[in-house]
Amino acid sequence: MSVKIKRMNAVIGVLLSVSASVFAFPATASEWGCEVLLCAASSNPSWRGVAYCHPPMKRLITEMKKPDFDWPTCPAAGTGSPGFERYAACPKGYQVGRRQDRNGFGREQNLCIRTVNMCQGRTHGLYNSDRQQGCIQTVSISRPLKSEPYFFDIKNETSGQTERHWFELHK
Structure with missing residues (x-):
């Protein structure tokens, strides 16, 4: 098994354990935040390739258009709102x-x-x-735009390393 697949499995394991603990209780605002986090961290396939992720992510995209939007968070995972970097690196020599x-x-x-x-x-x-x-x-x-400008930094409980997971939110 490749290192990338092992690392992704570890991250998914952490997120699944977080989501299992959140989903064991009555639905709360953080449940949606944990669904968003779990889906955003999916990279192969991205959240678009996971049918379970379509409702929470489409809801997120719709809610982001509202003036009083607050990013849904997942306190159990220790993450807040995601980071955002609009631009990619410049080509070599620039x-x-x-x-x-x-x-x-x-x-x-x-x-x-x-x-x-x-x-x-x-x-x-x-x-x-x-x-x-x-x-x-x-x-x-x-300057080129990033295809996936949003990111979550998620701590891998197994390795102790923080891993950055990039994602996009285009409809």
């Missing part, structure tokens, strides 16, 4: 940058930028420093 608004303030880090010498490879004799300065340009591309 670094994270930000687009500035018209007042010169940087907004979110939604660009990948790099500095390039546009004159490199052209040999037209010697350049003075002003000309060379004109060759250097900053190139930017939109």
